[in-house]
Amino acid sequence: MYRFAKAALNITGRSARQVAVRHGSSDASNDFHAKYGTPLLIAGATFCVAVWGYVGTSTGITWNLSPVGKVQPKEWRD
Template sequence: MFPVARNALSRLRVQSIPQTMARQSHQKRAPDFHDKYGNAVLASGATFCIAVWAYVSTVD
């Protein structure tokens, strides 16, 4: 096995599931940009894309 892959796998095995769960339960998760605006950005991007394709496909 390659040294990089072996090192990555050993790092993954270091923390057990209870340790990870305990660490995550103590963190307060505030909403980030994607939680606040993710759907609006996705919808506006899709609308823009559809509008541009509609314009390009109908222009002579």
């Protein structure tokens, strides 16, 4: 068990160092987010609102949002 734990820690440490080295040397992701981040966020939010608007109005699902006044107790049988 000791060997396995030691090997697992060695692998995770090595991969964490590789990710840190790769991440620090690339500005491509920063450029992408600076250029397309806001429009992509707005497009995603618009799509989400449009889909849920369609689901909420056109599919005929009964949502049963509030049970107040709709739930009636059953008569007790003797």
